[in-house]
Amino acid sequence: FTQALKKVAQGLGVDIRPGKEVHHICVEGERATGAVTTDGEEFHSRIVLSNADPKRTYLKLVGARYLPDEYARDIENIQITSPVMKINFACDRLPEYPGLRDRGYELGQTGGVTIGPSIEYLQRAYEDARQGRPADWPFFSIHAQSAVDRTLAPEGKQTFSIFTQFFPYELAEGTWDERRDEIAKNALARFAWFAPNMADAEITMQVLAPPDIEARFGLTGGHIFQGELVPEQAFDMRPVPGSRSYQGPIAGLFLCGSGAWPGGCVMGAPGHNAAHEAIDRLRAGEYA
Ligand SMILES: Cc1cc2nc3c(=O)[nH]c(=O)nc-3n(C[C@H](O)[C@H](O)[C@H](O)COP(=O)(O)OP(=O)(O)OC[C@H]3O[C@@H](n4cnc5c(N)ncnc54)[C@H](O)[C@@H]3O)c2cc1C
Structure with missing residues (x-):
């Protein structure tokens, strides 16, 4: 499946860098502006989509200091320990x-x-x-x-x-x-x-x-779905209560993995939804 996905993506011009680890996502003035890998390579962009889990994305790759306190607390409270x-x-x-x-x-x-x-x-x-x-x-x-x-x-x-x-x-x-x-x-x-x-x-x-x-x-808590798929972490409570968008408090940063609604399984639905939202916002000129 991953090989088929890779073939389609590369056919569309996607540059895949396996084995690279993101060290941090760059934030300037409450906007995501790119990412830096652990080997120091810098990527600059108008938007960033992350399918790393929400805790990893927001608390590790972004950092709580860039987040509103309430959002950081809600991310911290996600049930993400796997059995x-x-x-x-x-x-x-x-x-x-x-x-x-x-x-x-x-x-x-x-x-x-x-x-x-x-x-x-x-x-x-x-x-x-x-x-x-x-x-x-x-x-x-x-x-x-x-x-x-x-x-x-x-x-x-x-x-x-x-x-x-x-x-x-x-x-x-x-x-x-x-x-x-x-x-x-x-x-x-x-x-x-x-x-x-x-x-x-x-x-x-x-x-x-x-x-x-x-x-x-690289799954926090070893959780296969990037967070328990339970009613209190579903619908507009995934990744955090009150979610209405794949973009959180940092403009241009989207969660596109199973930590976002509708959650885990090999189905790609969070990625599909996040991509459509990102494309709509780009077309609307939000990150010009
Ligand atoms: C053991 C196991 C069994 C499963 N069984 C099933 C099943 O039977 N059926 C089913 O439908 N689903 C199953 N799943 C779940 C399914 O694999 C996931 O729901 C699906 O892969 C989610 O895809 P995703 O793109 O959201 O994110 P993930 O596949 O979780 O990918 C997230 C990626 O982010 C990467 N990452 C994290 N941090 C960084 C960083 N700093 N830099 C770069 N990359 C980073 C991780 O390495 C990982 O590759 C299983 C998962 C596991 C682990």
Whole structure:
């Protein structure tokens, strides 16, 4: 998907600089005027669109001193701590779910599988995390990439991933660095209860706990949607209460990522909406 997007964008003349990190967004007289990367390159522009999350954009890249106090406080208050752990597997087999024995195991391999047997089960997993404990019996969402694309693993090997929750960003006991392996192994053991052929599988895991997702992908709190998608952070309360525009208090600075309405998922809707607003304002001569 990202490769297809890149091809279209480059065809339209977009200059993409992968690996560059923005150090700060330039603000002059309450207007965004460009950005400077950590290696010192300066970009000057009439508008800036940021799909970094709202906290990162406004508190880190802009800085609270450029914001009205109330806006800075509202951004600070965004719920953005993630309960998600992602585990990527390289394995000698794909999971087989006994419930699909008669209909064919491939059904659970070429399609996504969600495991959350009851509301009580999910509530217990959630309560564990609320107490600072990793869910003992977690919720699982599983996708097997090599089942649909054989180029992803060598002959006889497979890849699949598990998106699992609830896992607190901060553990009540110990740290993720101390406990990452133990916690992931427990999740795998619980998963093997649902997919028993995993119990003796030859497996290599890449474990991404919430702080790992934060560090690796630049998502504050490790939050996959740049902030909880809950009613109090939806509609005109995303990113902050009273939002009517993708442009916040700094003229010419737009949030175009999932921290803005309508939020996360691979759909591009915040970017589409923000781009249209920015184009309309440019055409109206607002940043001349
Ligand atoms: C583990 C995981 C699983 C997910 N599963 C699903 C799923 O199954 N279905 C689904 O629809 N969605 C899923 N999502 C969510 C989906 O990926 C996001 O909603 C979507 O990618 C949001 O796109 P975005 O453009 O808003 O921002 P993001 O993809 O969040 O991108 C923000 C970008 O800003 C960059 N950035 C941050 N700071 C800087 C800086 N200083 N300089 C330069 N760049 C910076 C980050 O590196 C990142 O690339 C998942 C996300 C994760 C992390």
